[in-house]
Amino acid sequence: MSIDALVRPCIADLEPYEPGKPVEEVERELGITGVIKMASNENPLGPSPLAVEAARKAAAGMQIYPDGNAYYLKKALACMLKVEPNQLFIGNGSDEIIHFLGITYLHPGDEVIVADPSFSRYDSAAVLMNARLIKVPLKDFRHDLDAMASKFSDRTKLIFICNPNNPTGTIVRQNEVESFLTKLPADAVAVFDEAYYEYVESEDYPDSLRYIGEGRHVVTLRTFSKIYGLAGLRVGYAVSSPEIVAHLNRVKEPFNVNSLALAAAQASLSDPNQVRRSRQLVSEGKRFLQQSFTAMGLDYIPTEANFIMVRVGLDSRELFRALMSKGVIIRTGDIFGLSDYIRVTIGNMEQNGRFVKALSDVLGR
Numbered sequence: 001m002s003i004d005a006l007v008r009p010c011i012a013d014l015e016p017y018e019p020g021k022p023v024e025e026v027e028r029e030l031g032i033t034g035v036i037k038m039a040s041n042e043n044p045l046g047p048s049p050l051a052v053e054a055a056r057k058a059a060a061g062m063q064i065y066p067d068g069n070a071y072y073l074k075k076a077l078a079c080m081l082k083v084e085p086n087q088l089f090i091g092n093g094s095d096e097i098i099h100f101l102g103i104t105y106l107h108p109g110d111e112v113i114v115a116d117p118s119f120s121r122y123d124s125a126a127v128l129m130n131a132r133l134i135k136v137p138l139k140d141f142r143h144d145l146d147a148m149a150s151k152f153s154d155r156t157k158l159i160f161i162c163n164p165n166n167p168t169g170t171i172v173r174q175n176e177v178e179s180f181l182t183k184l185p186a187d188a189v190a191v192f193d194e195a196y197y198e199y200v201e202s203e204d205y206p207d208s209l210r211y212i213g214e215g216r217h218v219v220t221l222r223t224f225s226k227i228y229g230l231a232g233l234r235v236g237y238a239v240s241s242p243e244i245v246a247h248l249n250r251v252k253e254p255f256n257v258n259s260l261a262l263a264a265a266q267a268s269l270s271d272p273n274q275v276r277r278s279r280q281l282v283s284e285g286k287r288f289l290q291q292s293f294t295a296m297g298l299d300y301i302p303t304e305a306n307f308i309m310v311r312v313g314l315d316s317r318e319l320f321r322a323l324m325s326k327g328v329i330i331r332t333g334d335i336f337g338l339s340d341y342i343r344v345t346i347g348n349m350e351q352n353g354r355f356v357k358a359l360s361d362v363l364g365r
């Protein structure tokens with residue numbers, strides 16, 4: 001019998017995540033150096049020096065298992081967010097928490113509502129559990145919360161609201177979320193994925209932690225991968241009710257977050273300067289890129305995150321290859337159903353300048 005026959009049918013339906021090639025490999029293949037990756041929404045400033053030092057110190061004790069309860073990190077986060085430690089769950093990246101939410105709450109045939117396009121890990125969490133994925137198209141590149149609410153049924157279990165949305169960088173506003181939550185079925189959980197929360201500049205951005213305080217079935221996800229520059233260490237967290245956190249705690253492996261990651265994440269919280277500088281860099285970079293796109297006559301989607309989608313007017317895969325040959329890696333829009341758009345991570349000013357020059361050369365604008 002073929003080994004394939006042993007696989008649960010829903011696993012066969014899962015799409016494996018396609019990571020990009022390492023920068024070094026791209027350089028080797030193209031015979032060039034100095035390739036810049038503006039594809040995964042990482043922080044060009046890197047981590048706080050305090051985080052690096054804390055990880056270095058923790059490395060000397062790596063023969064010991066990590067603190068499976070993340071005691072100190074939870075304490076520091078609880079203090080910063082004004083919640084109780086038992087309202088916090090720490091994951092090996094917020095990716096892991098998305099996965100755990102699916103395992104914890106989805107029975108076969110339950111419904112998961114997501115926006116389209118949005119972050120693809122929600123889809124995987126649903127497919128893995130044999131749940132029904134309901135994809136609701138964005139409206140003007142933003143979540144259409146009314147249309148999402150119109151899909152509520154007695155099988156609705158999880159609703160993922162990516163805010164700001166990856167890949168469009170758009171947000172849902174406070175008044176929209178409030179009206180949406182009044183319609184939320186009693187036995188469904190609304191998940192606000194706020195991976196890019198710290199970059200948002202809009203005044204209308206909802207305070208999702210308030211909804212948790214009001215006793216609603218809400219989970220807020222945040223991460224140390226983006227503004228804190230710790231993507232390689234894998235730390236994300238969920239804020240929710242103590243009950244939901246207790247469910248997730250049953251599902252997790254005992255030592256899901258390693259000790260270097262815990263130490264670095266905790267140290268990052270004591271360096272607000274790094275966060276301020278990162279926010280400033282993105283804010284300046286955003287203005288520069290938006291002005292450059294306008295000067296080139298290109299439409300873009302105004303963003304609240306550290307990436308931006310721009311309409312390039314040709315097949316984005318073709319543009320990807322042309323930019324790559326000039327040493328700039330971006331994300332193509334076809335994977336999001338927007339084939340003539342690209343998504344570019346806002347880099348430092350040198351990277352932004354190189355990207356704009358390469359784009360202008362390739363497009364002849």
Ligand SMILES: Cc1ncc(COP(=O)(O)O)c(C=O)c1O
Nearest residue numbers: 093094095119166195223225236
């Ligand atoms: C919207 C969104 N959520 C979650 C994640 C995953 O972040 P983490 O590195 O914490 O797993 C990403 C990463 O790109 C993201 O864009």
